Amino acid sequence: MPTTEARRRGWLITFEGLDGCGKTTQISRLASRLRQADYVVLVTSEPGGTTVGEQIRRILLDVTNNNMVPLTEVLLYFASRVQNLEECIRPALARGEVVIVDRFTDSTIAYQGYGRRLGPALIERLHELLCGGVQPDLTILLDLEPEVALARATHRNQHLDDAGQRQLRMDLQPLEFYARVRAGYQELAKKYSWRYRLIDASQPPEHVEAAVWQAVRGMLEQAGAVQD
Ligand SMILES: Nc1ncnc2c1ncn2[C@@H]1O[C@H](COP(=O)(O)OP(=O)(O)O)[C@@H](O)[C@H]1O
Ligand SMILES: [Mg+2]
Incomplete structure (x- = not known):
């Protein structure tokens, strides 16, 4: 059970990793667990999360x-992140909620900074300038071989109705x-x-879920928000 004092500040948890690593799967499991423990949870994703963002x-x-x-x-x-921050994330944090974001600035650093070779420094500076220094309390990196992630994402997309639409430029x-x-x-x-x-995302979903929960509990315990 969360304490009233601890709830006031809110927590920002971000999920990162390649498409297909299991972010959406694990976010939904984590949100259920947190809600069962009486936390108010906001789940949002990037890009998107708002009408403008979509x-x-x-x-x-x-x-x-x-x-x-x-x-x-x-x-x-x-642009999408700033909209989501102002419209959803900051207000939820101010209400003391647990905010779980499916991709945040670290995705831009990983994909555009490293993937597209723009370098991390520019994106870190933009984050400082545009996002008012908002930093996640916890970032879960679901680490997986690109080949495995790609295979999972392809398999998932084949089972969606709008499979054609889901083919992303990335x-x-x-x-x-x-x-x-x-x-x-x-x-x-490391940084x-x-x-x-x-977290090693090649493990079965239940193992990944247990590792995620352990990390989240650790964060909440540190903040004195867990009463045993
Ligand atoms: N630990 C896992 N082991 C095997 N398959 C998984 C695992 N986690 C998720 N999946 C499956 O892989 C696909 C991609 O998972 P998803 O949660 O959509 O990833 P992401 O949101 O990171 O792109 C889905 O079909 C999902 O059911
Ligand atoms: Mg997803």
């Missing part, structure tokens, strides 16, 4: 936008691109080790 998302995912330059991509992701990259993204994430996990938990 429209930005469509531009980003449109396969016909194959001439989009990396910096445009970065700015569109930040899905059309060579494997070396995803290897750079994964290595970028691993760098971030921001105090908030990062790297």
Whole structure:
């Protein structure tokens, strides 16, 4: 049970990792567990999360936008993020809720900074300037071989009604691109080790879920928000 005092400040938990690593699966399991423990939980995703964000998302995912330059991509992701922060994330944190975000600035660092080779520094500066220094209390990195992640994502997309629509521009990259993204994430996990938990996402979902829960409980216990 969360204490009233601890709830007032809120927590920001972000999930990171390659498409297909299991973020959506694990976020839904974590949200259920937290709600069972009486926490108020907001789940949101990037890009998207808001009406404006959904429209930005469509531009980003449109396969016909194959001439989009990396910096445009970065700015569109930040436009969606700023909207989500102001409209949803900050108010929920102020109400003392647990906010779980499916991808945050670290995705932009990993994909555009490392994947597209813009470098991490520019994106870190943009985050400082545009996101008012908001930092996650905990970042769960679901680490997985690009080949395995890609196979899982492809399998998942084949079982969606709008499979054609789900083909993202990011899905059309060579494997070396995803290897750079994964290595970028691993760098971030070292650099921001105090908030990062790297979890082996090749394990069965139940094992991953247990590791996620352990990390989240650790964060809540540290904040004095768990009464045993
Ligand atoms: N630990 C796991 N082992 C095997 N398959 C998994 C695991 N976690 C998720 N999946 C499956 O892999 C696919 C991608 O998972 P998903 O949660 O959509 O990933 P993401 O949101 O990171 O793209 C889904 O079909 C899901 O059921
Ligand atoms: Mg997902």
